[in-house]
Amino acid sequence: MTALPDDARGLSDDEAGVLQLLLRADFPGAVQLRAQAVHLLAARGCTCPCGSIDLFVTDPAAPRALTVGCTPVEASFDAGQVGPCSVVLFVRDGLLDRLEVVYYDDPLAMPSPEQIASISVRRA
Incomplete structure (x- = not known):
């Protein structure tokens, strides 16, 4: 398991809500990632002011x-004048690793779950 950074904290309501929406989708590994999601801390994931966060699973026995x-x-949302944006989820070594806010102009905060317009799953 990765060492926790000094700024590790619980997920905000928006971060937790967006993660829950993403993990409702059916894709390979989703069951294990859902189990990990109850044992998470977060830290700022980027040096820019965007809402991306690094995730840290705190249970060493997590599947x-x-x-x-x-x-x-991927979660898609409309960021107003910026246009369509998304949030993607990354996994490292089988563990939740990062929620990335993907934007194409100015850095964006993590959207609220209510802002999410759709969840899509890419099929291989």
Whole structure:
């Protein structure tokens, strides 16, 4: 398990809500990632002011997913004048690793779950 950074904290309501929406999707490894989600801390994931966060699973016995890298699930939302944006979920060594806010202009905060317009799962 990765050492916790000094700024590790619980997930905000928006972060936890978006993660829950992503993990409702059915994709390989989702069951294990859902089990990990109840044992999470977060820290700022980027040096820019965006809402991306690094995730840290705090239970060493948490089941590991076979999924690695970018999961096939993505949350899309409309950021007003910025246009469509998304949040993607990353896994490292079978553990939840990062919620990345993908934007194409100015850095964006993590959206609220209510802002999520759709969840899509890429199929291989």
